[in-house]
Amino acid sequence: MIDVRELCREFTVTTKAGRFRRTRTTVRAVDSVSFEVAAGEAVGYVGPNGAGKSTTIKMLTGILVPTSGHVRVAGVDPSRARRDLARRIGVVFGQRSQLWWDLPLRDSFDLLRSIYRVDARDHARRLDECVALLDMAGFLDRPVRQLSLGQRMRGEVTAALLHGPELLVLDEPTIGLDLESKERLREFLADLNTSRGTTLLLTTHDLDDIERLCPRLVVIDRGTVLADGPLDALRAEVVPERVLVVDLEKPVSPLEGVPGVVDVRTELGGLRQHLTFRKDRTTAAAVIAAVAARAEVHDLVVEEPEIDDVVRRLYARR
Numbered sequence: 669m670i671d672v673r674e675l676c677r678e679f680t681v682t683t684k685a686g687r688f689r690r691t692r693t694t695v696r697a698v699d700s701v702s703f704e705v706a707a708g709e710a711v712g713y714v715g716p717n718g719a720g721k722s723t724t725i726k727m728l729t730g731i732l733v734p735t736s737g738h739v740r741v742a743g744v745d746p747s748r749a750r751r752d753l754a755r756r757i758g759v760v761f762g763q764r765s766q767l768w769w770d771l772p773l774r775d776s777f778d779l780l781r782s783i784y785r786v787d788a789r790d791h792a793r794r795l796d797e798c799v800a801l802l803d804m805a806g807f808l809d810r811p812v813r814q815l816s817l818g819q820r821m822r823g824e825v826t827a828a829l830l831h832g833p834e835l836l837v838l839d840e841p842t843i844g845l846d847l848e849s850k851e852r853l854r855e856f857l858a859d860l861n862t863s864r865g866t867t868l869l870l871t872t873h874d875l876d877d878i879e880r881l882c883p884r885l886v887v888i889d890r891g892t893v894l895a896d897g898p899l900d901a902l903r904a905e906v907v908p909e910r911v912l913v914v915d916l917e918k919p920v921s922p923l924e925g926v927p928g929v930v931d932v933r934t935e936l937g938g939l940r941q942h943l944t945f946r947k948d949r950t951t952a953a954a955v956i957a958a959v960a961a962r963a964e965v966h967d968l969v970v971e972e973p974e975i976d977d978v979v980r981r982l983y984a985r986r
């Protein structure tokens with residue numbers, strides 16, 4: 669669905685140097701980025717501020733022309749076939765709107781139907797579905813400028829889906845939304861991907877979006893790809909520690925000396941113990957067996973590292 673190879677985009681920036689002089693410098697916003705996204709995948713494109721995410725998205729959607737490199741989306745070159753591509757993909761920019769500010773939401777949808785020349789029955793079916801799933805019936809007839817951010821975002825996502833795109837590209841779709849609106853939108857997008865097979869590519873700073881929606885991450889920093897893979901594999905690669913939390917029948921002194929365990933922390937006077945172990949030196953089963961040989965275990969859980977820890981370590985690896 670997406671094929672990007674050695675994609676580059678430069679910008680020329682003019683800065684004032686003294687009273688009359690100006691200097692021109694070249695910024696490489698995207699520097700030899702390569703990745704592929706297969707039909708039906710859901711991929712998170714993440715990175716710190718200024719990493720090059722939006723610039724990549726703009727090249728994928730035909731808004732920006734690459735300086736060099738290869739890019740194909742749904743089989744076409746985005747900047748050369750922008751109109752053709754617009755009929756096959758949906759794009760949501762959290763910060764920018766594709767709705768008509770003064771018109772009722774419903775009228776924006778009608779206009780988009782005419783622009784994309786969508787069959788009236790298909791349009792009605794998709795709109796009904798979105799209205800039901802995104803709970804929009806209460807504000808369909810209100811002008812867009814009167815909508816709350818959460819209501820408008822639901823409208824934006826619907827607008828991007830009315831022509832039945834194979835790929836939905838979202839740039840910061842949950843930015844500024846409250847927790848409930850975020851959750852509703854995530855649920856809708858997850859269903860769109862898993863039940864309908866719509867391919868998703870989204871940029872986000874909200875790690876809960878990724879946890880919920882994206883089995884695969886492409887991590888970018890300073891214009892280049894730092895990591896690309898399933899979230900679980902990246903987790904295993906960059907955070908080699910796991911934590912076994914055991915609740916014991918009776919308090920005991922810290923369970924030091926278990927092979928492969930690098931840290932022991934106790935709570936409740938030794939009744940609960942957190943044993944941090946290295947996955948490359950031992951297994952959870954071996955640590956559990958060693959603990960059970962020394963104390964009577966009431967309950968236990970092995971904690972996976974939090975996703976923000978994974979992403980932080982990926983950025984720090986540079």
Ligand SMILES: Nc1ncnc2c1ncn2[C@@H]1O[C@H](COP(=O)(O)OP(=O)(O)OP(=O)(O)O)[C@@H](O)[C@H]1O
Nearest residue numbers: 679681695697715716717718719720721722723724
């Ligand atoms: N039109 C432009 N002219 C000059 N420089 C630009 C332009 N657009 C982007 N840049 C620069 O390119 C780099 C990448 O910007 P981009 O907007 O792609 O980052 P981003 O990863 O989307 O960041 P954020 O998370 O803050 O949205 C930044 O250094 C930015 O200043």
